[in-house]
Amino acid sequence: MPELPEVEVTRLGISPYLINQTIKKVHVHQRQLRWKVPLQVHLSEGLVINDVTRRAKYLFIHTDAGEMVLHLGMSGKMRVVDAQLARKKHDHIEIELHSGKKLVLNDARRFGSCLWQDVRNSQALAMLDNLGPEPLTDDFDxxxxxxxxxxxxxxxxxxxxxxxxxxxxxxxxxxxxxxxxxxxxxxxxxxxxxxxxxxxxxxxxxxxxxxxxxxxxxxxxxxxxxxxxxxxxxxxxxxxxxxxxxxxxxxxxxxxxxxxxxxxxxxxxxx
Known part of the structure; x- marks a missing residue:
């Protein structure tokens, strides 16, 4: 299972390709992951990605309208490739960018997730409640x-x-x-x-x-x-x-x- 360092390495790897890029299209090939991918994920089409952050083992793709919340689960991985590259087996979500690249979530075991958190909704997703401090911060001692x-x-x-x-x-x-x-x-x-x-x-x-x-x-x-x-x-x-x-x-x-x-x-x- 990818742990915090693997998720942070993923964030560092994908961020340069995503920040300040406009989302052209979101392709959801498999909605039934750990939780069903909400239709609101498609609301990110046309929005600019402002930042990519991490909380625990969740990755957040920030836009002005809200955040796409991604988790790698047991076997998930992300990669950034050319948008025209053929889809591979277990590529469940593809986020196509106007730059000609796409972010791909591949998850053979489908324990990962892709959710949406609207910026107008101040209530955090349930799985984000009651999380302790980040281990690499001063809050953890x-x-x-x-x-x-x-x-x-x-x-x-x-x-x-x-x-x-x-x-x-x-x-x-x-x-x-x-x-x-x-x-x-x-x-x-x-x-x-x-x-x-x-x-x-x-x-x-x-x-x-x-x-x-x-x-x-x-x-x-x-x-x-x-x-x-x-x-x-x-x-x-x-x-x-x-x-x-x-x-x-x-x-x-x-x-x-x-x-x-x-x-x-x-x-x-x-x-």
Whole structure:
């Protein structure tokens, strides 16, 4: 599943082709994605794209009339190509621009989405309610984690993956950040000290920033806007490495399902 760095890399990749361009035509070849694509999406035809932003793992294509809200789901990817290029299998939405380019949303598993938020409607879409702070901003710090964690028995890995606590810390980056901090992912969130949460927030920021810098994590279903894979997988210390030697102590990497997600950690290095 594309995580926050992959979505941010996508935003960086498509933005130069979209900003200040006029939408010529919107082709919706498959309306039934995670949610049915609303007819209002076609209202963007003829409008100028003012900006492309991200909140959590949602991408927003801004116009004066409103925003197209896009999510990549489990297997979605976006690319910018020449408008006359033939449509490929699973290309569900094509946003044609007057520049002669088009933005394509491809989603084999159809768990992604394309919604519309009218500028005249001050009420945010339901899935945007109750989102925590962005992890790479000053709003996310150890004091917030410590305060929210008090009395919580949920594993710390599940805690930091909760979007109400902080957005965008997906499975890969939660595993890596906890390893770098030496925290056992099974430890109850309420049993992590303020000092260790300070180290954890620092590592979350560092790991996510590095992933964005390196182009996202290489996953089977992920590619950048230009079609090339990300290059961060070679820097992973524990994720997907069950049975291999720990980079630090040479003990084997263990795997355990926590919160229905595979979790990778070193029993020697993480306490």
């Amino acid at each position: 150890n004091k917030r984690l410590f305060a929210l964690s008090r009395g919580r028995k949920v594993p710390v890995k599940s805690f930091i993956m909760n979007n109400a606590v902080v957005v965008g810390v997906g499975n890969i980056y939660a595993n890596e950040s906890l390893f770098n901090t030496g925290i056992d992912p099974r430890r109850a969130a309420g049993r992590v000290s303020l000092k260790r949460y300070k180290l954890l927030t620092q590592q979350i920021k560092i790991v996510l920033a590095k992933a964005i810098e390196h182009g996202g994590t290489t996953l089977r279903d992920f590619a950048q806007a230009d079609g090339s894979p990300g290059y961060f997988a070679q820097h992973l210390h524990v994720y997907g490495r069950v049975g291999e030697e720990c980079d630090v102590c040479k003990a084997p990497i263990f795997s355990k399902v926590i919160g229905q997600r595979n979790t990778f950690f070193c029993k020697m290095c993480q306490r």
